[in-house]
Amino acid sequence: MDNKNASVWVISGPSGVGKGTVCAALRRQRPEVFFSVSMTTRKPRPSETDGVSYHFVSDEHFRELVDAGEMLEHAVVHGLHSYGTPRRAVEEALAQGRPVVLEIDLQGARQVKENLPEAKLVFLQPPSWDELVKRLRGRGTEDEEAQSRRLETAKLELEAMAEADEVVENDDVEETVANLISLMGL
Numbered sequence: 001m002d003n004k005n006a007s008v009w010v011i012s013g014p015s016g017v018g019k020g021t022v023c024a025a026l027r028r029q030r031p032e033v034f035f036s037v038s039m040t041t042r043k044p045r046p047s048e049t050d051g052v053s054y055h056f057v058s059d060e061h062f063r064e065l066v067d068a069g070e071m072l073e074h075a076v077v078h079g080l081h082s083y084g085t086p087r088r089a090v091e092e093a094l095a096q097g098r099p100v101v102l103e104i105d106l107q108g109a110r111q112v113k114e115n116l117p118e119a120k121l122v123f124l125q126p127p128s129w130d131e132l133v134k135r136l137r138g139r140g141t142e143d144e145e146a147q148s149r150r151l152e153t154a155k156l157e158l159e160a161m162a163e164a165d166e167v168v169e170n171d172d173v174e175e176t177v178a179n180l181i182s183l184m185g186l
C-alpha cells in the first residue's frame with residue numbers, strides 16, 4: 001500500500017489504548033502535521049483546555065453545527081456524548097498541503113472513509129485486554145459506570161479491527177510513534 005500519498009489519517013482504537021498519548025507525542029515530533037481539534041458535548045476534565053483538547057460546546061450548538069453541514073463526521077460515543085470533526089479546519093489544512101490526523105471513534109472513522117475513500121484508518125491495538133483495562137482504570141478520569149460503558153464499546157471496536165487499513169500495537173509509546181511515522185511516510 002502506498003501510504004506516502006495519503007493525506008488524511010484516522011487514528012482509532014478502544015478507549016484507554018493510548019490514542020491521545022500517542023498523538024500528543026507524534027505532534028511534538030512532527031509539528032507540520034495538522035491534528036484536528038474535535039467538538040464535544042462532554043464536560044472538560046480538569047486537565048483539559050477549551051480549544052486545545054476539544055472545543056467544548058452545548059448540545060444545542062453541536063446540533064446547529066451538524067445541521068449547517070459544518071461537521072466532517074460526528075457520532076454519539078459510548079452512548080452518552082456527541083463528538084465531531086469540524087470540516088473547515090481540516091479542509092484548510094489539506095489546502096495548505098499538510099497531512100491531517102483525526103483521532104476519532106470507529107463510527108466516525110467509517111463516515112470519513114465513506115466521504116474520503118483515500119483516507120487511511122489506523123487502529124491502535126492494546127498489548128492485551130488486561131492492559132487496556134489497567135490503562136483505562138489507571139487514568140482515573142471516569143467513574144466505575146463510565147469505565148464499564150467504555151469497556152463494552154471497546155469489545156465492539158476490537159471485533160471490528162479488521163476494517164482498518166493498518167493495525168499498530170501500542171505497547172511502548174515511543175516505539176508506537178516511530179512505527180506511525182514510518183507507516184505514514186512522515
Ligand SMILES: Nc1ncnc2c1ncn2[C@@H]1O[C@H](COP(=O)(O)OP(=O)(O)OP(=O)(O)O)[C@@H](O)[C@H]1O
Nearest residue numbers: 014015016017018019020021135139170171172173
Ligand atoms: N504505551 C503505553 N504504555 C502504558 N501506558 C500508556 C501507554 N499509552 C497510553 N498509556 C496510558 O494509558 C492511559 C490512557 O491513555 P489515553 O488517554 O491516551 O487513551 P485514549 O485511547 O486516548 O483514551 P480515550 O479514547 O478514552 O480518550 C493514560 O493514563 C496513558 O498515560
Ligand SMILES: Nc1nc2c(ncn2[C@@H]2O[C@H](COP(=O)(O)O)[C@@H](O)[C@H]2O)c(=O)[nH]1
Nearest residue numbers: 038039074075077083084085103104105108
Ligand atoms: N466520531 C468521533 N469520535 C471522537 C471525536 N473526538 C474524539 N472521539 C472519540 O471519543 C472517544 C472518547 O473520548 P474522550 O475524550 O471522552 O475520552 C474516544 O474514543 C475518541 O476517539 C470526533 O471528533 N469524532
